Amino acid sequence: MVPLMSLWIPVLLSAVIVFIASSIFHMVLPFHHNDIRRLEKESEIQEALRRFSIPPGDYGLPMPASMKAMKSPEFIEKRKAGPVLFMTVIPNGPPTMGSSLALWFVYSVVVSIFSAYIAGRALRAGADYLAVFRFAGCTAFIGYALALLQNSIWYKRNWGTTLLTMFDGLIYGLLTAGTFGWLWPR
Numbered sequence: 001m002v003p004l005m006s007l008w009i010p011v012l013l014s015a016v017i018v019f020i021a022s023s024i025f026h027m028v029l030p031f032h033h034n035d036i037r038r039l040e041k042e043s044e045i046q047e048a049l050r051r052f053s054i055p056p057g058d059y060g061l062p063m064p065a066s067m068k069a070m071k072s073p074e075f076i077e078k079r080k081a082g083p084v085l086f087m088t089v090i091p092n093g094p095p096t097m098g099s100s101l102a103l104w105f106v107y108s109v110v111v112s113i114f115s116a117y118i119a120g121r122a123l124r125a126g127a128d129y130l131a132v133f134r135f136a137g138c139t140a141f142i143g144y145a146l147a148l149l150q151n152s153i154w155y156k157r158n159w160g161t162t163l164l165t166m167f168d169g170l171i172y173g174l175l176t177a178g179t180f181g182w183l184w185p186r
Contacts, residue, residue: 145169
């Protein structure tokens with residue numbers, strides 16, 4: 001067993017490496033440029049919604065008042081007539097990335113902490129590189145990727161986008177695994 005406190009270097013370094021890799025994936029490489037599509041008549045749609053002053057949050061349209069209301073003829077007719085959507089409204093203003101980048105880094109540290117915890121409980125100091133790689137990498141992949149499936153299952157997010165983002169999670173898991181394997185206590 002390896003104490004979590006002795007794994008802070010691979011925890012922080014793997015989070016930094018994942019942060020840099022994700023920045024390259026999203027800002028330099030073209031893979032994610034079409035994750036969210038642009039609506040035709042964007043200005044008209046934006047103008048139509050602006051008058052409602054919808055506060056930031058997650059919304060469904062149509063949205064039944066209860067599970068029982070979901071079976072009502074009125075609700076079913078609204079679904080048939082459409083559009084049916086899940087929508088996230090964010091605050092107005094210029095795009096800001098600072099808080100999102102900080103939260104992403106914190107999230108990467110948390111995933112690495114769980115990877116360290118599980119690998120540290122399963123393995124001893126001096127463990128074989130591949131054993132460390134398997135435990136840390138599998139745990140990191142779970143942290144970065146598996147929960148993404150829920151968005152496509154329940155909220156109908158594009159499966160291509162979900163699978164591409166899961167592929168990112170696989171790369172992040174491999175980077176985390178390599179870092180832990182490299183820096184594992186001897």
